[in-house]
Amino acid sequence: MMGKKVKKEAEPAAPRDAFDPLPIESKKAETVVLMLDSPEEEVLAKACEAIHRFAEKGDENRNSLLALGAVEPLTRLISHEDKTVRRNAFMAVGVMASNNDVRRLMKKLNIIPSVISKLSPEEDIIVHEFATLCLASLSVDFTCKVQIYEQNGLEPLLRLLSSPDPDVKKNSVECIFNLVQEFSDLHADALRVIFNCLEDTESVKLIQGNGGLEKLLQFVITPTTPEVQTNAVKAIARVAESSETRKLLHEQNVEKALIDLLATENKSVHTAVCQAVAVLSKNQSSMDTFRLLNGIKPIVQLLNSQENGVKEAAAQALSSLSSGNPLNAQAISEAEGEKLMVQILKDCCSGTVSHVAAILTNMASQEALRCSIITHRAIPALLEPLQSTEQHTLISTTQLVAALTCETEGRAELRDAGGLPLLVKMLQSNNTEICRNACWAVSVCANDEPTATEMCKLGALEILQEINCSLNRRSKFSEVALQRLLDSNPSIKYSLTGWLSHTDITADGFYDPGQARVGHRVPTLEDIAKQVINQHRAIIAVNGKPQDQETAEDRQQESPTEPQTSSVLGSKGSSRASKVKGKGRQEEEKQKDEDESKASVSEEKPWSLPYDADFHNLISEAAKTVVPKNEKAEMYTALAKLVCNAMGGLVDIEEQHNFPWELHISELKIELQSNIIPIGMIKKGTYYHRALLFKALADRIGVNCSLVRGDYNRTWNEVLLSSPRKTGFYPQPQCYIVDLMHEPGNLMKCGTPAAIQYQTI
Structure with missing residues (x-):
């Protein structure tokens, strides 16, 4: 009806239990992982995408995602x-599978059947891409290779090679490539597995009991791929860690099999052979x-290898072969190993240097080989390794x-190569073995007086005194x-100990610098000679060796002087020309003297103790x-x-204070x-003057005596004397002190x- 309002039909009311849509956003991975358990597809899709x-x-x-579950x-x-x-x-899943730990969990969760089932043609191409990636x-x-093959995964992968998507093709090809590796020789992989199993003692016993050693040797002997032989030798080396197994391997001629592989x-x-x-x-x-099988020479030749790994393994093998075995050390020398x-030593890596130094140390126990090593200039070659920061290198080089x-x-x-400062420096090492080896090297070098003197100048004495005062380092x-x-x-x-025994000889150059404190450097005679005269105690020196001196006649023959020339020519009635010539010669001699003076300044002679x-x-x-x-x-x-x-002369004991020795x-x-x-x-x-003179003279005529420093300028000599034989044998020698002051020659027990009284004030 026109003009009549029609009542609008009311919309149905929403259910009371319905929830309005709620957009969810999160910036935390923990929240998103929790959303994976949601019952709503939209939430799940967004969570997976995130x-x-x-x-x-x-x-x-x-x-992080793995840890969050x-x-x-x-x-x-x-x-x-x-x-x-x-x-x-x-x-x-496809992206996360690239992680090693994720793959291990996926394998445990048996994901492979589900992935393979989604490689069907009707599945989304994006699924194909990431399924093949996984x-x-x-x-x-x-x-996993075995499982993919058993789940018939190879067929759909081959079919996907015709996929229009290039990523699907790439992933499928990669997966197929990995799968077909299974069809290659499995011996290498199997030997690698055995090698890992041999870390376990029980596995070693099991392999021995099941004839596994014989099978391992067969892989070494039988011509096969280098990878198989390498893994077989590695397995043998692992088994040989046991002394019992080493004996069994020796009985099966393992040495010949290994030497043949060096060819x-x-x-x-x-x-691998050298390590074994x-x-x-x-x-x-x-x-x-x-x-005996001539296996040492080919190992020595491997030291020429350009591969550091081969060179180091060869050095390790030779180190073991020469340890405590002089004949093997000789064989290394015969193979020209020293050169x-x-x-x-000069230019190789630290691991190889350490083994080489050990080999040379083993060889050096024989005098002939030791001289040969020195002849090849081994000591200058050691200077670089002695500055290494590698402890193993320093341990072996100090031993050498x-x-x-x-x-x-x-x-x-x-000494000439400049190695002593490096050796003395290593005395201060915090590594116990380096310090110990350095001490031993110093003790050997000290057999040479010039070397010992040089080490003392470098502070070796002070360092060793400090070490010996330490309970931990001593x-x-x-x-x-x-x-x-x-x-x-001496x-x-x-100076440091205040005592010299009868075996300590006071040779020419001996001096008494007075009592020195522990840890303080004793100055040399040359240092003392440069000092300005002072009020301190005089330094008493000993030198009875005459110096070579030219006679005046020899000097005149070598360089005649002007007065001699004039006398030959005649001084009276000489011509004017002679005078002019003489004047010119004087100027030449003057210039010559000036030149010699300059040369003497630039080239000063080393200081020496004057002849006494x-x-x-x-x-x-x-x-x-x-x-x-x-x-x-x-x-x-x-x-x-x-x-x-x-x-x-003698000094009365009551009047000794009047004896003017100080003046x-x-x-x-x-x-x-x-x-x-x-x-x-x-x-x-x-x-102390007389006791020192007594000791110095006694040492030169072969009379035994000691020199002992006391307090307050008291010093004395001790000698050993036995009483006359009465009972068929000499009694124990008794110690006597020699009187040099008051009753000269009196021997006091x-x-x-x-x-x-003689020893004290």
Whole structure:
């Protein structure tokens, strides 16, 4: 009806239990992973999509998702009914499968059947892309290869090679390539598995019991691929870690099988063989067998290899072969190994250098080989390794230094090459073994007096004193090193210890610098000679060796002077021309003198201790008056009287404070303009002057005595005397002190009141 309003029909009301749509956004992976358990397809699709984008950003994100538990729900969602959820889940799974830990979990969750089932033609192409990507990642694992093949996965993969999508093709080809590796020779992989299993003791016993050793040897003997041979040799080396197995392998002629493999041209085989030889050489019989089968020479030749791995393995094998085996060491030398190894010391990596140094140390135990090694200039070649930061290298090279410096030539070469500062520096190493080896090398080098003196200048004594004061660092090696250095330098020994035994000889150049404190450097005579004269205690020096001096006649013959020439020519009535000529010659001589003066400034002669003629005369007199005596006691008495007379005669014990020895010494210092006084020039000497002279003369005429420093300038000599034989044998020698001051020649038994009075104020 026109104009009549029609009542609008009311819309049906929404159910009371319905929930309005709610957009969900999250910036946390934990929240998104929780959404994978949602019952709503839209939420699941968005969650899978978000996880895919997050996983694409890197392996760290994939690890995070794995830790949050995303893998298990994703493996379920790839079979979801909803197409979008299924597609997005595959995208996430395909990307995450590139992670090793994720692959292991997927394999455990048995994801492969579900993935293969989605390779059907009617499935979405995006699903194909990420499903094949997932399989390509899983197929690198041997177990997964088998499962893919058993689940008939190869057929759909071959079909997808004709897919229009290039990514599907690529992933399918990669997966197929991994699968067909299974059809290759499995021996190499099987041997690799056996090698890993041999880490377990029970597995080793099982393989031995089942005849596994014989089978391993067959792979070595039978011609096959280098990879198979390499893995077989590695397995043998692993088995040979047991002493019982080494014996069994030796009985089965394993040495010949390994030596035959050295004839191959494969570097991996060479490396594996050398490593096996190193292990098998722990058996003495195997060591000898390798030599008898001429197996040492080809290993030596491998030191020429350009491959560092081969070179290091060869050096390791030779180190084991030569350890405690002189014949093998000789065989290495006969193969001209010294030349190759010295070259390696100069320019090779630390691992190889360490083994080479060990080989040379083993060889150096034989004198002939040691000399050969030195001849090949091994010591200069050691300078670079001695500066290494690798502890193993330093341990082995310091051992080699100790071995080579047994020879005088070796010590001289180390000194001339500048190796002593490096050796002394290693005494301060915090590594116990390096410090110990350095101490041993120092003790060997100290057998040479010039070398010992140089090490003392470099501070070796102070370092060793510090070490020996430490309870933690002190060792027998440090004690021996310190003692050897002191024994090689009696002057420093006397200064530091205050005692010289009858075996410590005071040769020319000996001096008494006074008592030095522990840890402080004792100055050399040359250092003292450069000092300005001072009020301190004079330094007493010993030098009875005449210096070579040219006679005046020889000097005149070599360089005649002007007055001699004038006398030959005649001075009176000489012509004017002669005068002019003489004047010109004088100018030439003047210029020559100036040139020589400049040359002498630029080339100063090294300082040397002046010759002591008075001391030399005392030596001659002692040889005439003391040596002819029949009894030791008579010799000591005669020598004591000689010393007493030379140094001012006897001094009354009550009047010794009036004996002007101090004034006399001061006058000598001023006269000589030096703090060093030759002992023969001292005509008024007290206890320590006389005791030193007695010791110096006794050492030169072969009379045994010691020199002991006391307090307050008291010094004395101790001698050993036996009483006359009465009961058929000599009693134990007794210690006596020789009186050089008050009753010259009197022998006072140590410990008696008279001896104690002589020793103290």
